[in-house]
Amino acid sequence: MNRYEKSQQAFAQAYAVIPGGVDSPVRAFGSVGGTPPFIARGEGAYIYDIDGNRYIDFVQSWGPLIFGHCDSDIQDAVIDATKKGLSFGAPTIAETTLANEIVELFPHIDKLRFVSSGTEAVMTAIRLARGVSGRDNIIKFVGCYHGHSDSLLVQAGSGLATFGTPSSPGVPSDLTKHTLLARYNDIDSVKKCFEAGDIACVIIEPIAGNMGLVPASEEFLVALRELCTKHNALLIFDEVMSGFRASLRGACGISSVVPDIVTWGKVIGGGMPVGAFGASAKIMSSLSPEGPVYQAGTLSGNPVAMAAGLASLQKLKSNPNIYSELNQKAIKLMNGFKDAATSVGVDMVTDSRGSMFGFFFSKKVVKNFDDALQNDTVLFGKFHQAMLGRGVYLACSSFEAGFICTSMSDDDINSAIIAARESLIEITKG
C-alpha cells in the first residue's frame, strides 16, 4: 500500500507548471527525500493530506499558527473582515489598532509599518538603516536567514569577515560586496567586520531559527549592542520567526539588549501574509512620506491580514501563561526525543525557547552554523521519513526550528515521543 499515492500524483502535476512543484523551495523535501504530502486541510494541531493521512503538525506553516489550524477566533475575525472588502489601498482603522497592540509592548519602539512578508520587512529595515546612517555596508551572520532580498542572499566568500559573495545567481556581486559575514555567537568575528568601516547596521536573528534553533548568548548580544553603539551602527533584531513565538515580546522579552529596529512577520499575521518593522519615532521618520527613504505596498496593511493579526495578538496578550505552557510542551517533546535517541545510542542535542524547539543529531551543543553543519543530516532524513510515516510532520530539514501550538495536547506530545522512539529503533537497527 502506498500511503502517499495521491500526493505523488499531485506533485508530478505541480512539477509540470511550478518549478520544483512548489512555491517555496524547502517544501519540495529536497533535503529529506520522498514526496511532500499535499495538504487538504488543517484542524488544531493536525493537518490532513489528500490521501487522508493525519499528521501532528510541528511546522504550523513555519511558525505563524501559534493557535494551530482553524482557530475559531482568528477565523471569525477574517470572515468578518472579508465581508467588508478584501483590500482598499487606503487607510483603515485596523492598521492603527494592530500597530498600537504591538508598539505598546516595546518601550523602544514608537512606530511601525506593515508590509506583506518577512522578506519585505527585513529588506526595508536594511534600506532604512542605510538611509538613516548614510552608510552602505551591513553585517550579517552566517546561518541566519533574513528572507530572499538581494543584499541578504549572501554567503561567506573565501572566509569570514570578508565581503560576501552572492548565494544565488541573479544577485549582483556589486551588491553583496556591501554585506559582511560574521560568525554567530563570536564577537571577535564581528569586530573584524567592523574594521571594514562604513557599517550601517548589524542584522541578527537574536534567537536563530533558520540553522536549526540556535539562540544567541546574552553575553554575545550585550557585546554586539556595545559594538554597534560604539560604531554608530544600528542593531536590527530580525524577529520574523522569534517574535511572539519565543515569548510575547520575542527575544526582546528574553534579552536585556535593546535593538534599534525590529522586524516581525509570521505570528503577527496569524496565518495571513503580514510583515512589519518598527523603531523609534526618530528612525521611522526617515521613512516615506515623512522622510526620504522609499517603501510602499499595494496590499500592505490590508484589512483581512490585519484582522487575522489582531485576533492572534489580542488572544496572546490576554493569555499571559501561554508561553510557559507551550515551553513545557516543547521541553517535554525534546526530552522525549533525546531519551529515545540515547536509548538507541544516537547523539542528540536539543533546545527550546517558548514555543520554538530544535534538535540536532550531534554530540556537541550547536552555537553557530559551523557547529550546525556537523549534524548528521542523513540520519535526520531517515528520521523525518519514519516520523512522517507515523503521522508526525516535522520540518523537512535539520536546519529548521519546530513549533508547538496551543491546540497540541499532552497526548499529542506523547504520541510524537512514541513515534520518535519507534522511528529511531527502525532506522538504527541492522
Ligand SMILES: *Cc1c(COP(=O)(O)O)cnc(C)c1O
Ligand atoms: C521567515 C523568515 C524571514 C522571511 O519571511 P517571509 O515571510 O518568508 O518572507 C525573514 N527572517 C526570518 C528570521 C525568518 O524566519
